[in-house]
Amino acid sequence: MMKRLIASIALFAALTSTVVYALNYSYSTSIENEGNHKYKAVRLTPEIYNKVGENMGDLELYDKNNEPMPYFINSYVESGIETKKSYDMKLVNSFVKDEYFYYDYALKNTQNEDVTATSIELQTKNEAFAKKTEIYGGYDNVNWEKVQDDVLYSVDGNKKLEITFNGVKKYTYYRFKILNNLENISFSTVALKFNKTLQKKEYFIESTSPKFSTEGQGNKTVVKIEGLRNLKLSSITLKTDSIFKRNITFDGGASKVLYNLNFANTSYRDLTIPLGQNRISAATVEIVIDNKDDKPIKVSGIEAKYLDDELIFEGSKSSEYTLRFGNSGIQNSKSYDISNYRELILNEGYDVLSVKAIKTEASNAAIKSQYDYKLIFNIAISIIALLMGIIVFLKLKK
Numbered sequence: 001m002m003k004r005l006i007a008s009i010a011l012f013a014a015l016t017s018t019v020v021y022a023l024n025y026s027y028s029t030s031i032e033n034e035g036n037h038k039y040k041a042v043r044l045t046p047e048i049y050n051k052v053g054e055n056m057g058d059l060e061l062y063d064k065n066n067e068p069m070p071y072f073i074n075s076y077v078e079s080g081i082e083t084k085k086s087y088d089m090k091l092v093n094s095f096v097k098d099e100y101f102y103y104d105y106a107l108k109n110t111q112n113e114d115v116t117a118t119s120i121e122l123q124t125k126n127e128a129f130a131k132k133t134e135i136y137g138g139y140d141n142v143n144w145e146k147v148q149d150d151v152l153y154s155v156d157g158n159k160k161l162e163i164t165f166n167g168v169k170k171y172t173y174y175r176f177k178i179l180n181n182l183e184n185i186s187f188s189t190v191a192l193k194f195n196k197t198l199q200k201k202e203y204f205i206e207s208t209s210p211k212f213s214t215e216g217q218g219n220k221t222v223v224k225i226e227g228l229r230n231l232k233l234s235s236i237t238l239k240t241d242s243i244f245k246r247n248i249t250f251d252g253g254a255s256k257v258l259y260n261l262n263f264a265n266t267s268y269r270d271l272t273i274p275l276g277q278n279r280i281s282a283a284t285v286e287i288v289i290d291n292k293d294d295k296p297i298k299v300s301g302i303e304a305k306y307l308d309d310e311l312i313f314e315g316s317k318s319s320e321y322t323l324r325f326g327n328s329g330i331q332n333s334k335s336y337d338i339s340n341y342r343e344l345i346l347n348e349g350y351d352v353l354s355v356k357a358i359k360t361e362a363s364n365a366a367i368k369s370q371y372d373y374k375l376i377f378n379i380a381i382s383i384i385a386l387l388m389g390i391i392v393f394l395k396l397k398k
Contacts, residue, residue: 072338082196091187135148240300
């Protein structure tokens with residue numbers, strides 16, 4: 001039993017020293033809580049991006065009691081765009097064959113675009129009926145393709161007079177095949193309907209004006225830009241009053257002819273290189289301007305647009321929070337249970353909080369880590385030595 005106790009103490013000392021090391025972050029920023037929502041969000045700034053690891057695994061959030069807080073990363077809001085269209089139809093043919101009644105409908109007006117439909121809506125003056133109906137589609141009122149089976153009814157004020165298709169259909173003719181139409185059901189109006197909600201992702205796009213310097217290299221101008229590390233760039237824009245039209249390359253990849261011209265009191269300008277979601281991993285990137293035999297243009301500024309991220313967490317129990325980051329020893333990104341119900345949180349809404357100035361904690365954290373490690377190690381050794389002395393004394397007494 002004594003051996004197990006000694007082993008447990010040693011293991012505790014090792015684990016504790018490991019935890020102290022893992023919590024050794026180089027930077028921190030304070031977050032003041034406000035707003036009425038249960039959940040909170042913090043937008044990451046370029047300064048934070050520049051100082052975190054590539055996969056942002058070293059982002060750690062703490063409440064005022066220094067307890068770690070679970071979070072998830074969100075990069076966009078999703079909005080629904082509803083599109084509605086309606087096409088009137090006319091009866092072009094009706095007949096009876098065996099036990100079935102047939103009604104053929106065509107578009108009332110010729111369309112200059114493809115006709116797409118998600119349902120077909122009917123109106124009738126008939127009451128007290130329920131009919132199994134087969135629906136067919138076609139393009140020429142000759143060849144028909146089965147669309148689906150359905151039931152139309154109007155019973156005791158309950159009606160189903162709209163047939164929702166299994167997917168989007170593009171037919172211009174529709175046929176209804178109704179069994180035993182003894183009630184002589186007829187339709188006063190028939191209309192094709194297109195009703196679709198498309199989900200659109202709107203990314204958080206922010207802009208920054210990074211530091212830069214220029215230098216000549218032969219017949220090229222090299223613009224060296226700092227402060228873009230870990231940013232997901234969507235575009236980069238030059239600011240200049242120079243008149244030019246030249247080929248410009250960003251970071252050895254994206255290349256485009258940019259220009260700033262003026263003719264007949266009309267300005268012609270394109271100073272932006274689109275980049276999609278180009279993530280920058282280097283501390284410094286370059287823009288190369290091909291001057292050929294012309295004088296270099298004067299670059300007065302740089303505007304970089306990037307896709308921002310939000311750190312979202314449950315923030316109703318603390319008046320302030322601390323975001324710590326900057327630990328190269330952490331390689332894996334965080335994964336918390338809160339991410340499993342992120343959609344519910346996003347739908348409920350949240351308050352967006354601001355971060356304060358970034359503080360450097362490297363020296364204090366290193367001293368504290370070393371001190372805690374030595375203290376714990378010395379305590380563990382002292383306890384082990386004491387226990388060993390007791391064991392020896394008991395054996396000598398026997």
